[in-house]
Each structure stands twice: as C-alpha cells, then as structure tokens.
Amino acid sequence: MTVVPGEILVMGAGTIGCFIGGSLAAAGVPVTFVGRPRVLQGLAEHGLTLTDLDGVHRHLPAASLAASESVPGDARPALVLLCVKSGATAEAAASLAAVLPERTLVLSLQNGISNATVAAGAAQALRFLPAMVPYNVAEVGPGAFHRGTPGRLAAQDHPALRAWLPVFERAGMPLDLHGDLLPVQWGKLLLNLNNPVNALSGLPLRDELMQRGYRRCFAALIDEALVALAAAGIAPAQVAALPPKKLLAVLRLPDWLFRIVAARMLKIDPRARSSMADDLALGRRTEIDALSGEVVRLARAHGARAPRNAEMVALLEAATAQPQRWSAQQLQSVLGL
Numbered sequence: 001m002t003v004v005p006g007e008i009l010v011m012g013a014g015t016i017g018c019f020i021g022g023s024l025a026a027a028g029v030p031v032t033f034v035g036r037p038r039v040l041q042g043l044a045e046h047g048l049t050l051t052d053l054d055g056v057h058r059h060l061p062a063a064s065l066a067a068s069e070s071v072p073g074d075a076r077p078a079l080v081l082l083c084v085k086s087g088a089t090a091e092a093a094a095s096l097a098a099v100l101p102e103r104t105l106v107l108s109l110q111n112g113i114s115n116a117t118v119a120a121g122a123a124q125a126l127r128f129l130p131a132m133v134p135y136n137v138a139e140v141g142p143g144a145f146h147r148g149t150p151g152r153l154a155a156q157d158h159p160a161l162r163a164w165l166p167v168f169e170r171a172g173m174p175l176d177l178h179g180d181l182l183p184v185q186w187g188k189l190l191l192n193l194n195n196p197v198n199a200l201s202g203l204p205l206r207d208e209l210m211q212r213g214y215r216r217c218f219a220a221l222i223d224e225a226l227v228a229l230a231a232a233g234i235a236p237a238q239v240a241a242l243p244p245k246k247l248l249a250v251l252r253l254p255d256w257l258f259r260i261v262a263a264r265m266l267k268i269d270p271r272a273r274s275s276m277a278d279d280l281a282l283g284r285r286t287e288i289d290a291l292s293g294e295v296v297r298l299a300r301a302h303g304a305r306a307p308r309n310a311e312m313v314a315l316l317e318a319a320t321a322q323p324q325r326w327s328a329q330q331l332q333s334v335l336g337l
Helices: 015-026 037-046 086-097 115-122 165-170 182-192 194-201 205-209 212-232 244-251 255-261 275-281 288-301 307-321 328-334
Strands: 008-011 031-034 048-052 057-060 066-068 079-082 105-108 127-132 137-141 144-147 153-156 175-178
Touching: 008 015, 008 086, 015 031, 015 048, 015 057, 015 079, 015 137, 015 144, 015 275, 037 048, 037 066, 079 086, 086 105, 086 115, 086 288, 105 115, 115 127, 127 182, 137 275, 165 175, 182 194, 182 212, 182 288, 194 205, 194 212, 194 275, 194 288, 194 307, 194 328, 205 212, 212 244, 212 255, 212 288, 212 307, 212 328, 244 255, 275 307, 288 307
Parallel strands: 008 031, 008 079, 031 066, 048 144, 079 105, 105 127, 153 175
Antiparallel strands: 048 057, 127 153, 137 144
C-alpha cells in the first residue's frame, strides 16, 4: 500500500492545477484547491471531471472537493503545487508565506524558467523547487479538464520529494527527479514557443501544426532560442521525440511529408489547444513574457538578439486587448519569413 506523506495544497486551480491535483485526489490524497471564483464555481456545481487521450475518465463529486478562494488559515500541507500563471507568482508566494509554516515545500508546476526563483524571492521562508509539466491540459467545460498530449512530470531532485514518487505514480502522474532541471526547463520552453503561434492562429494544436506556415514560425522562434542558449553555454535537454535541431528540420518539411515523418508528434487529441489560447479567449494576459520574453532576455544577456521572439511578445500583448486571428501567411510576413 502506498503511503501518502501528507496533504497537498494546489495554489492556482486552473487547468494544470485541477488536472494534477484532481488526479492525486482521485488516488486518495487529501487535496485543497485554491483558485479563481469562476473555476471554483464550476467545481461546486459540477464536481471535477478528468479525461485524457488514453481514455481515462475520472469524476470527483463536488461534495468530496475542498476548495477556497484564498489559502485557508489552518492549512498545513506537506506539499504545495504552485500552478498560478507566471505573472501572479510573487503575489501567490507571498500569500502562501503569510499562512504556511516555514520550510513548507512548494513545487513550481509553471511554464518558463524563473518562477521558482521569483517565488523564493517573495517568500524566503518557504522551500521552492522548479518543476516541468510536459503535457497540454484544456478546460473543456465547467469542472471538466482534458489532457491532450503525453509526457512525464519532472522536478529538481530533493529528499523531501522522493516519498511522493509512488503517490504520483499511482495517480497516473509519474514524476522524474533531476539533479539539474535547467536543461529540462529549457527543453520544454523550446516546445512552448509554439504556444504563441497556436494562440494567434485560433486553431486547435493539431490543426495548426498541420500548416507549414505556422510550423515555420515556430521553427524560427526555436532557432533564435538555440542561438541564445549556445551563447549562454546551456544545452537544452531533449523533451520531445526529437532533439531540437532535428525537430527544426522536421517542422520545415512540406505538409505531405511532415504528416508522415511526424506521425508520432501528431498523436495529439483533436481538442488540445495551448493554455495561451485559453488565456486569450478569456481576455486574460498571457504568459508570453515567461516564454519568448525569457528568450529575449537570455539573448541580450549574452550579446545576441532575438527579434522574432520580441515581436511575438508585442503581438501577444496587443492581442490581449484586441484579439485577432492571424493566418500562417500573415504571421510569416510579420516575422520576416
């Protein structure tokens, strides 16, 4: 029998927080969800339904869920899953520190590179570890979340996390620990550079990837990131089925050949879309600064440039105020491709 080391608090009950936290709750872990009223209302009215591309279907009735708009004053979790958007990291960390005991372990399940560092700066009494979520999760209805792509969670190794490994495994959320997570984070960020392309396209991920024009934009953003990483002396880990440079070649293939060569890559649920697309649809500010913005900053710090990633930052910031669908031809033109 798997021993559960304690309770979990999900700070940021959005798509990732609800899916991972819900999977753990379905496996018998006591979980408290902290999130926005819109999401919590869906949980209160419909419970929590989790599905994935492998046919898994789980439902937790509303009465079994513990949820709140703020961190409960008596919360004493053994582990916190920090799942807020990058722009809310410092505020969320400070909210946790105001309630939780010192040295509480917090796992940053967020996009980008710097969130655990930002959180630690805002809440020095807590222990923050970076982690990486490889898969896409979409909100498909009130209280309903669907994982549309495969993968395994990854986190910075820490002795306190090791007791959780069998728990995550039993929940269907296998977790791999790494002595140095930075290459893994950058490997994932390279893949996440498709998020702004997908968001601006207005298409599901699979449909967007089936158009060579969009793939060329994605490849151009990766190109710039690889130049910046080389200048910084960082070798990104292989997170996808192909290493980054081979992925670039595949992305630029004609559509008919891409469909054959990238058959494994295209095993994406038709409903899958990027979280950035969800943010635009809801009129929320996106995480573009934690993705393309991170590339731009790394390039500048090492004497390189990343003008196309900088352009994507500008486009997504404008799209938040005034959403616009970009055709592949339009996006290629603005990126100078």
